[in-house]
Amino acid sequence: MAFHVPVEIDSRDARAQFTRLAPEQAVANPDCRLAIDLWQAKRAGRAMPARADFDPVELKPILPRLILIEVIEDPPDFRYRLAGTMSRDLRGVEVTGHSVLELVPQQHGLRLWNDLCEMQRERSLQYVQISVIASSGEPMSYRVLRLPLGGDGETMDMVMVVQDYGNSLPLLRKYFDDARGGGR
Template sequence: MKKDLIIGDADNFRRLILDLPPPASLGAGLCRTWDYWNRKRDGRTAPQRRDIDPIDMGRDLPGLVLYDVVRTASPATVRFRYRLTGSDTDRIHGRALKGHYVDSLDPPAFATMLHDDFSVMTVRRAPQLAQLAFRNADGNRRSYEALRLPLVDDQGQVVMIMVYANHGQPQP
């Protein structure tokens, strides 16, 4: 697996952008989600939200997250709201995230990185595979991969982002 680009380091946090498609070595859930999204896009840049049914994700639902893209009166301002969160994501963050905004996450460096990556996606309409490594509040190292996939409306504008995360286990 080629590590394309080191995007940022902050607050004991590191993110790499990896090549797509996800290699099998990163886990079957990432590969199944990638295959599902590709089937649903059917040759288009991205599938529409109505093409996606989270129930189709079956055993991968615990790692699935859907974010609403919330555009404000200012064209330059966009926010991202948790629409659906799988149990793995809520467990990792220690709270139910449905209805919360990405910019309310801790640590702030993580919130900023996620907001910036999603903002790029709303413009490019291209999927992202990110590997994240950090030290959590308990002092344990965590590393996981997240496949981030745009969903569009009838005009091709990104209106939702679907993410599957392979959260892995904490390491002392």
């Protein structure tokens, strides 16, 4: 399996900042803790569990905030396989079936692509804080936990994402609406 290649990002585009956090910090959020605990238990000595190892009933408490991203080999892509209802409500569009490179704002998709390329090589989880500025000038942030999944327990073929919007959800909706051109 060939690794996907990172893309170039214009570092002058500072509308959003992406900060990698220590994975241990994710356990402070109950949804992230549940996902990590299940992921660790399902690994069973492997580098990562398979998607098939998870029962949707176990994931029920986090389903609205859960996203699955599939690793596509030819042509190389990372494509949304499933997006929970909160993701659709937040972004105002259905991302299921779309490439991460189609995300709006574009910087989010490019950064996600590069993070997933790194995850594919390193086979380790990621916890990221995304900080943005609302059109009102108010800063806000949200966090995402990304857990690699692999049918063979070694090669990442999917990513499970749990989103933590904290108390920023209303402002984040406005931010993504403005990014799509809906707030004009």
